[in-house]
Amino acid sequence: MKNKSLTALVSAFSRAYHAELNQLKIFDDSLARQLLTDEEYEGIAGNMSQGIAFFQPGFVGTQEQALRRVVDHQLSPSPLGRAAFAEQALEVATVHGARQYLIFAAGYDTFAYRQPEWASKLQIFEIDHPATADDKRRRVAALNLDQPSNLHYISADFSEPDWQSRMLDSHAFDLSVISFCSLLGISYYLPKDVFKSFLSAIAKLLPSGSSIVFDYPDEHTFTPQAGERTQKQVMMTARAGEPMQASYSYAELEHMLEDVNLLIYQHLTPAQITGQLFQAYNDSQPGQPITAFDNVNYCLAVKR
Template identity: 70%
Template structure:
């Protein structure tokens, strides 16, 4: 990948659309819209409205209604749900003593620029592919936003063996310090061996009590039993040049984590995500509910 991630940009679009158009929010990211140019926002909006017949066959209505349906049904459930799950877990970890937040594949995440008061003790590390990291920094530099003093950029490709040295070379990174790590949207795009090694490498660098949050596609994702949303998401990722590589059963994932000295502290199925994360929003929008994405699960794991 020699240019910024298109899937990361679409995720930012979904967060921006939700923040601008919804009164009751699953997850509120008021800065996401600032990272997307008007031209990009209009282009994604138009393309998604035109694709409504693909994502929602039989749908009728105006382009605006089509866009809302595509965003709520296809684009936003995972970016919104996993962000809400992660930042709730992060707050709990900080209150228990975590002092470093490592955001792997940070993309266009905006946490560092909208830090709540409870994040004050944190050192934040945005770790991402050099192309996406450079594009993110270019976009931020063009905004009237002060660069947080506790934010550090680490340009690294997780598929390359030197990514750990790049993090360790950062003077602000303290390996003995309890850390919270987010690996959102990563497990889909790495082979199983690379993802297994990534989990092991991260865990080996951190002390007991550190935690990792990630989402993953289950073992039905690439089968005929997969839901239509999942099948279309696989197709869309491939067309964007970022094909999905792997899926996991719970038992397989549990073994993988145990090998890395990680234990599952919390695990949410799609049904549980809908009940817990989207409950308040759906009560406010009974005619247009949002449901968690087919076959996508969330995990909070803690190092023993």
């Protein structure tokens, strides 16, 4: 955590690649490419295309075809699907009164800079480790983008016991306001007790009716029953120095959420994610469909 997150950079690359390459998109992150330098973009692209033998042994094709296969099959399903799910849920929550959007471990999220008209009702908080937050701000500054008036940065190390004080110190943060929280890409990298404590701390900060969206690996993730993509993802994150540490059954997750005063409002399995979020794109690209990542579910929970 002392350096910028490699997985966050790769996620930004996958969103950028998808947005640049396709007319009809699963999720359109129109700014992701601008946050990456040409050297970073081309470096990640080269590494991934050269790794085709690891991802899909026996593949035959050009380097560009190899890159697309790796991105569509391995890299982009989770960043695209969970972002689409989260922002759809955020819009609904805003209609029902949410007025704060808390993006935990924001990484290179670009929502605040491409926010639609309905988001003007929101105060948006990007909350991340100082190293990644500082790097994100440096990249945004280099683009000469105007900072939206409703955007607030909060640097916080979630491994420190008093990280909540960083939020409370923000003059814009209001404990009484119904909020929508994004915890995308977090549950994988925390031990179960730490993730539960993290959820509990967030829930205690917010009023009833607030919601939390997150993705999580299912109970087969670290077993031989895991899909081939999942097994390779576990190896990749370990090699990147950000190993995955936990997985959950639905029953286990439901019980954990109830313990911290949260109830599951919406839950999608990989088959449901593909059917609900990827179908329009797949209909437009019948020869190159994208399927939701194996063993990864999405959850929207609401505070009682």
